[in-house]
Amino acid sequence: MAPIPGSGLAKGLAVTLRTMTKKSVTAQYPDAQPDLPPRTRGVIGLFEENCTVCMLCARECPDWCIYIDSHKETVPAATPGGRERSRNVLDRFAIDFSLCMYCGICIEVCPFDALFWSPEFEYAETDIRDLTHERDKLREWMWTVPAPPALDPGAEEPKELVTARKTADKLAAQQAPPATEPHADEQARAAERPTRPQGDSKQQTDQPTSQTDQSKPGQEGRE
Numbered sequence: 001m002a003p004i005p006g007s008g009l010a011k012g013l014a015v016t017l018r019t020m021t022k023k024s025v026t027a028q029y030p031d032a033q034p035d036l037p038p039r040t041r042g043v044i045g046l047f048e049e050n051c052t053v054c055m056l057c058a059r060e061c062p063d064w065c066i067y068i069d070s071h072k073e074t075v076p077a078a079t080p081g082g083r084e085r086s087r088n089v090l091d092r093f094a095i096d097f098s099l100c101m102y103c104g105i106c107i108e109v110c111p112f113d114a115l116f117w118s119p120e121f122e123y124a125e126t127d128i129r130d131l132t133h134e135r136d137k138l139r140e141w142m143w144t145v146p147a148p149p150a151l152d153p154g155a156e157e158p159k160e161l162v163t164a165r166k167t168a169d170k171l172a173a174q175q176a177p178p179a180t181e182p183h184a185d186e187q188a189r190a191a192e193r194p195t196r197p198q199g200d201s202k203q204q205t206d207q208p209t210s211q212t213d214q215s216k217p218g219q220e221g222r223e
């Protein structure tokens with residue numbers, strides 16, 4: 001059966017009329033910024049202080065797009081007679097985001113919480129080489145990492161927070177001025193003060209005289 005002339009136009013207009021009344025799901029980016037969920041995988045931030053250069057992330061990355069260089073340094077013994085230790089010092093940490101497939105394996109395997117997801121995604125470049133982010137840039141991304149979600153009510157305080165608070169308390173105690181003991185100070189000053197001889201004041205005034213008297217025999221001898 002041949003279609004009725006103009007039926008396609010009528011169907012199209014019906015669709016248009018239906019969708020005109022519905023709420024739009026598109027956003028006019030970049031004029032309207034998207035409201036992204038906090039766990040969005042935008043870019044990876046590096047918290048360098050936590051990185052021990054264990055190389056786990058670079059080994060596990062399926063795309064081999066993490067580049068790490070390091071060297072060893074010897075740390076002197078902390079106590080006399082102790083052994084020297086060696087530690088890895090980070091020289092380079094870079095991620096090539098032109099190869100990264102945002103699988104998150106590097107973040108999952110890092111045993112020292114040195115890598116984090118940031119929801120930032122506006123780092124498109126015209127030169128593909130600029131998509132390799134070096135350690136300074138990866139550190140800058142850390143400022144955009146959202147805070148972790150709040151703990152459940154009644155949950156145990158994380159051991160990291162407990163340790164950090166104990167360390168802060170210990171440092172504060174070390175930096176605080178020593179508590180003064182007024183009585184002890186007073187006793188020390190009293191002990192240093194010359195004791196006055198008991199008796200009348202004449203004996204005190206006579207003391208210099210007696211000293212001059214003692215010098216007299218010498219003078220007499222010289223004469």
Ligand code: SF4
Pocket residue numbers: 060061062063064065066095099100101102103104105106107
């Ligand atoms: S997210 Fe995946 S592909 Fe990207 S750097 Fe990490 S491990 Fe490699």
Ligand code: SF4
Pocket residue numbers: 050051052053054055056057058068109110111112113114115
């Ligand atoms: S796994 Fe973590 S600690 Fe180890 S090298 Fe990678 S970022 Fe550093």
